[in-house]
């Protein structure tokens with residue numbers, strides 16, 4: 001596990017042997033970075049792939065919503081319209097559920 005350094009100005013997390021000369025996000029100098037302890041670093045590493053998966057699911061849910069809108073515009077028959085409406089509503093729930101979960105990760109430093 002590499003060392004992680006967190007910018008105390010903006011929260012950007014740097015991976016490496018030492019903090020960067022300047023924060024890539026806000027431009028703060030290296031002195032504004034603090035090295036994360038092992039527990040905090042472990043949280044970030046353990047959640048890294050999970051966060052990526054959840055963001056991809058959010059993106060897919062947005063795609064489902066867009067496809068449903070296209071299907072509703074076509075409006076082929078009542079069965080299709082019903083299925084597209086339900087899928088659109090379900091995709092919203094999926095998207096919002098994972099957004100809320102990602103927010104809890106951020107609040108717990110798992111980012």
Ligand SMILES: [Zn+2]
Nearest residue numbers: 007010023026
């Ligand atoms: Zn920063």
